Amino acid sequence: MEELDYELYYRNKSYKTIAGIDEVGRGCLFGDVLACCVVMPDDKRIEGITDSKKLSKKKREAYYDQILKVAIAVGIGRADSNTIDEINIKNATHLAMMRAIINLRDKNDKQVKPDLLLIDAEHIDVQTEQVSIIKGDEKCYSISCASIVAKVYRDKLCQTWAEEYPNYQIEKNMGYGTKAHRDAIKKHGITDMHRKSFVKNRKNW
Template sequence: MTEFEYPPIAGYFAGVDEVGRGPLVGDVVTAAVILDPSKPITGLNDSKKLSEKKRLALAEEIKANALAWAIGRATPAEIDQLNILQATMVAMQRAVQGLSVQPGYVLVDGNRTPDFGLPAEAVVKGDGRVAEISAASIIAKVQRDHEMAELDKLHPEYGFAKHKGYPTALHMEKLAELGPLAEHRRSFKPVQRALGQGS
């Protein structure tokens, strides 16, 4: 993969990534991270390529050593109202607005970026190429997995701790059997089918 070349800027780079566009339940969670150049963190990578143990350890290290980090989110109701893509963009804006340090430039994983009111660039496969985006992907993934574990405690019969809300066979089976929760995204086809609204 090609090495990412940082543009010359004044100020700090913030990396932004999202977790949870595909699941049928819960918030879409984003994170924004500004790393401290004087405190490099080794082992950063796309959160999906790291073990859970490694992710948890790195998340603590990022939170302890980053210049700033923040979580953004959009709720199932907002996802249903806006659509998942637009809700993700709003959640990314919220994460950047939540930073205690103003970045000079925002790097977003993927192929599009919302309007942050700051210079920004989308980086395809950025979570494996840009340290700031890798850090954001880890923070967002650990946060959302924790929220799914909490939801699992409230509704253990759905198996959220296992599938994290993604449309696995188990999740689909439980959705059909038990019906959707308030946390389910009503605009998603499998949830509509469970409500008897979809084809």
């Protein structure tokens, strides 16, 4: 069975501004969860786009530049570690997604309001019509683009965070709970950017 072209399918149902949304950093011990909302043109599809996790760092960064060059509009939304601890990671992820929609801007910095959201396996509390797509980062072009932008954008933040918190090798683990990262927490303790709700069971490490 041929894979559905979601953008074309919904465009044929008279939706005009279709945005793909994905997040990154959901399982990290450190730093923000980050979401991207992106509207891509129909006539300039980038070949080879897929889920960011299936691409090498070099390819992700190359696609990131291409996506930003051709995208009609891009929005980034973030929720920090304190917010994650306060409202839990699922709600914080939804908040980051909603912020990404609010921040959706075209190249003239004008706000763009989509009439349909294609979201990777989530449903968020907004009035805009939305479709939740399981494995959307693999199956849906605009969600794949969002996944790449979100991943590379957050990785760049990790490089900055690593300079501010040099003991935790954030530039290598990107905030995820690798053995080296967990060992660093045992040695140096947690920072204000660690998710306390994620590291409270350290005795099991």
